[in-house]
Amino acid sequence: MRTNYCGLVNKKYLGSKVNVVGWVHRRRDHGGVIFIDIRDREGILQVVVDPDSAEAFDVAEQVRNEFVIQVTGLVRDRPDGTVNDSLISGQVEVLVEKIIILNSADPPPFLMDDEKITESVRLEYRHLDLRRPEMQKNIRIRHKVGMLVRNFLNNEGFLDIETPMLTKSTPEGARDYLVPSRIHEGQFFALPQSPQLFKQLLMIAGYDRYYQIVKCFRDEDLRADRQPEFTQIDIETSFLHSDEIMKMMEEMVRYVFDKSADIKLPDPFPRISFHDAMDKYGSDKPDMRIELVLTELTQAVKDVEFKVFRDAVNRKDGRVAALRVPNGSQLTRREIDDYTEFVKTLGAKGLAYIKINDIDNIAEGLNSPILKFISDDIIRKILHLTEARSGDIIFFGADKRKIVNDSLGALRLKVGTEKKLLSKQWMPIWIVDFPMFEFNEDEKKWNSLHHPFTSPAEGDEAFLKDDPGKALSKAYDMVINGWEIGGGSIRINDIKIQKKVFEALDISETLAQEKFGFLIKALNSGAPPHGGIAFGLDRIVALICQVDSIRDVIAFPKTQRAQDLLVDAPNLVEEKQLRELNLKLRKKNKVDE
């Protein structure tokens, strides 16, 4: 049917006869001569239909946008002055001898080079959206990233091993997608949130280096970077220290970014502790491109009169911190009000600030509603600690530590982006030294920060029993430009420590046996030191493609309400299907007729 891809026809084929097939991108009918831009996945080719070939001309007049056509003709130079440099094939054109309509098409709801289509229309007509060159590019980069990952890991001796999709529901973690078992009445499989335990079992089984590019499922609410089904690059190794794993994974990521999009990432990636990341950036996934940092002020303002500060200082989980914005004194009242509203949505009660017009004149060079509550001494201290200069503004957060970090951390991103206080560099960073646990205020118990199989840091096993909040773990997260793209850890391979961690998490011996009995058994049968990491493939590809949402790198994504607008899923099922599964709906729904 075809001798060449449309987009790849060039001067090399001058004088030869080609057969091309593709979609009609655009038709320009000049009455006497008709140009058709024919498009396939490689690009666009202009074909010319001359009235001399009456039969072809007749067909060309019937052709419409998005028809599928086959064209036979001669590749020739374009006449002087009609070269189109924006096409790879733009030096040449094909003089049509024969044109066949392989299939007609309804007029599409949008043109394939329209860039202003709203997302719901794109999702409803995803098969057309995916025809658009931009989506074709993204999906191909995704393919390339996958292949590069496989190349790299294959070269390092990793084995691709599949793990089950129908598996077991586990406590903790995200909400599971459940699959009812027909054979076992009242029982359910769960779709994997990740192959975590299987890959540990593979290490115990001696496969030494495992990887898998695999779908994972979490029934939680969606975000721009979160879909209910997403793809992990799942990796596990035996007999490697965390430094060795991190070094190898960095290399992989550098290789993938370089070879897929010629993006050069630094070597090595810098590292920062979880504690410092929260302290300086108010986030465990800081966007290091943004130049702004938080300044710790809790101690510095401990004797201040200002009630908002004093209350924060006096509570045991309180924090007072500042965000200095260079040249921010030019911010309008309106902008500051907007920022105040913004931090309120994140739990802050307000947003105190000081505008610094003249730093050498404390008495009159500052502008702020809170000055009268703060002594000159403390103001000098604040100005010194934040390294303020004339023309700056300083925003303050004073509340529970979490609220201060969330609100100033988010404000840092917002102001940094809006005021363009960011570098154009790619800024990967490792977050290390995570705490083992964080305290869940609602349930009054400790939860794993990573997962319950993460090894405590050397020597920190001692804290597990009496002071779990103090224990650090051997976990590491990779963050690029504020996107958490991967996380992993050295795992526990000592059953005694695993049991202590279960205890700290308030997972009873019975529950541990019931849910993780197979792991406990395996840990008792010669478990090697092991650890690994899992990357979010969708996020990596989105970064490389420089799109804002992973939906733009997933062929068939779901909407924020977790629906597929193209196939209209999920949907109601037949009563018969429910009966086979021994299921009964609690509220009666109308079943589709």
Added chain:
RNA sequence: GGAGCAUUAGUGUAGCGGUUAACACGUCGCCCUGUCACGGCGAAGACCACGGGUUCGAUUCCCGUAUGCUCCGCCA
């Protein structure tokens, strides 16, 4: 569960307490032999998301619902 923004021909937008609801692209027809976002002339195409309220009168103002997106909660 909560907050915000949006919803007007096929698509993307404008508009406004009383309009013939405007523009661009697309579509259809006629004309056109070198265009490439071809051009010219003409035409068709909208219950202004849905339900309620305010009003003499609502596409416009208010409330609710639905849907899409962003964020919080949630995501070991």
